[in-house]
Amino acid sequence: MKIALVSEHASPLATTGSVDSGGQNIYVANVARQLARKGHHADVFTRCDRSLLPLVSRVDGARVINVPAGPKRQLPKEKLLPYMEDFARFVVQFFRNEPTRYDVVHANFFMSGLVGLRVKETLGIPLVTTFHALGRVRRLHQGADDGFPDDRFDIEDRLVSDSDSVIAECPQDASDLVSLYQADTARVDLVPCGFDSEEFYPVDKRVARAELGWQQDLFIALQLGRMVPRKGIDTVVRAIGLCNRTLGEEAHLYVVGGNSDEANEIATPEIGRLRGVARECGVSERVNFLGRRSRARLRLYYNAADVFVTTPWYEPFGITPLEAMACSRPVIGADVGGIRYSVAHGETGLLVPPKDPLAVAHGLAMLKRDPQRAQRMGAAGLVRAREMFTWESVADTLAGVYARVAGINVSADTATQANINTRLAAGGASA
Known part of the structure; x- marks a missing residue:
């Protein structure tokens, strides 16, 4: 498959650990890496936040497209919403210029979801959305310290309604999607995050x-x-x-x-x-x-x-x-x-x-x-x-979701692995 991962503020090129560089950067980088290892074409679309970045970079077999949207410097993610129109316009044109069609768009975070919605409406490409954090949950815990506008809630409502699949990362995430956003459980897929066994292992x-x-x-x-x-x-x-x-x-x-x-x-x-x-x-x-x-x-x-x-x-x-x-x-x-x-x-x-x-x-x-x-x-x-919780199993399960929403027949082995991973994830809720 040809897969577009959209991650407007969390680039796989960033150094993690700073205020806006954390789990989402790691998630996008590892999903793209594992998809590429499995023979898929994976492109990551992220905002260009440095002046010397090329339009296209390569990381572990995947392409990273550094989208020109807003100033080419790091900005707090809470300041990026006004630039999503330019981001979406660029992505749609990039898709049109590609020699082969993308099978699916996987949006990461609600602002990337806006871009995914534009692609779906304009080009008819199915949309999978992972929120990584829900606005109503954030507002509940952070109150006045939440720097995002209330517009976020309406955008998330629309994404929950119009995405072909919404990825819940844990049972609580799935429950919040249903109770706070009235998500259709038939279009919520439980897929956790993971770790890289080549990167993390026991040492004396x-x-x-x-x-x-x-x-x-x-x-x-x-x-x-x-x-x-x-x-x-x-x-x-x-x-x-x-x-x-x-x-x-x-x-x-x-x-x-x-x-x-x-x-x-x-x-x-x-x-x-x-x-x-x-x-x-x-x-x-x-x-x-x-x-x-x-x-x-x-x-x-x-x-x-x-x-x-x-x-x-x-x-x-x-x-x-x-x-x-x-x-x-x-x-x-x-x-x-x-x-x-x-x-x-x-x-x-x-x-x-x-x-x-x-x-x-x-x-x-x-x-x-x-x-x-x-x-x-x-x-x-x-x-x-x-x-x-390995990234390999996460990518297998996501590939099954992508294939389903895109109407692509997958091998029996891939489908079986995706079902196994989903059952493991469900079982982990009560373990």
């Missing part, structure tokens, strides 16, 4: 710590991801304070992420706020902000930690818990969204209420006191990640 903890220069005898929790308030990193910092001062268990926190390679409060204001929380809790010397790190070295950080902790207020999916599980590390995660789906409570880690530092602290203390249990959870997480 002592070896990883030696390479990173970490002390061997410390109990270390890792938090890794975008540095924005909704990720709830302050909950983890407060938990470190409670673990040390109230529960009597010495624990350290290492935080990877930010807009620069050094932990810079000017480049990443959230680091400044979190350092203030650490001072307030009396654990400044036990909380270490490391800045942004390259994807190629992230497995060392996962493997060097005793436990991975992620406590967002809400989470459409959450890829970092999968990466930690793939490195055989137990996960303490907020009992929300996709984390509730990927982490099996009591088996691969612990689910805790969001914004509950004491629950996180008790989880940390328990894992420190019972390292054998922590090891069992990590081993179980590795099995679960490999069975349910």
